[in-house]
Amino acid sequence: MTRNNDNTALASCVSAGDDFLTKPINPVILNFKLQALQRIRTMYDKLNEYQRNTEEELETSKHIFNAFINNVNHDVSNLSFWANSPGHFSGDTGLFKSLANGHVYVLLCDFTGHGLPAAIGTVFVADLFRSMTKKMLEAEVILDEINDKMNQILPTGRYCAAAMLDYDPAKAFLTVWNCGLPSAYLIDENNMILEEFPSAGVPLGVLKGKIQCEGVGLSVKHAKSIIMYSDGVTEAENPQGAMYTECRLQKCIENAKKDTDTFKEIKQSVEKFMDGMQPSDDISLIVLDLNQNSLEAIRE
8 A cells, every 4th residue: 555656666566465555545446456356366266276186186196097007017027117207197108027938028108298198098008918918918919909909099190109028038039019119229248239129110009900010039148138218218308408319328328337237327327417307208218137147037
């Protein structure tokens, strides 16, 4: 409340509060201002209530999503998985299972976009993966089924980039399908890249029928591990807006010392590069250890 009509003085009044009154007081204007302030208060109360309800719904949904995914993933002690999302929900999902016949299946999916719309598809994928691995169906059959399901439920312009591993530790043999994800890397004990598995087909959900992607199989007797990741890793940005890039990832892998944990090395490298920045896209990293110690652990 002021008698001063100077613009600077009035501006300082507004900066310190929601409104101001000048003397002499006009009862009509005062009444309207009070009504306006009451409307603003009511609006803020409703907004706070909406925020509380939304946060409660998000936490409940997040708990259900995580419980569902965690119910699928188990029995693969030689696998490391890192996930980082910009929001409450992730459009990336990593699924893995050690089958009764000794094979290890690993599936990494990256749905278009991020947040809840992208995350919904992960529930269907996780359910299919769980039920079909329980029946010990072939990896390619699982991919065909996921492709068919995604083609049915995803709207136009939405799809699921995916890569799947079928690892037979008894024969030290690995088969890789890459449908739209960045290249996977097979590395040796010296952290040198032995083999690169680039995308060999369109993402799941784009075309009807069987997947348009051939699996690549090879012996991994001399391999240390295989690395899979979503594009959120290579597109992670630092405070200056530069991206991590595939080139930097390859250097991180090959410059690591022989006995270094490759998974930790990559994760720390990406986090250091981001320097506290929140990711703009979902980040997923999977490293499956293939060395002899891990083979014995799986056989036991």
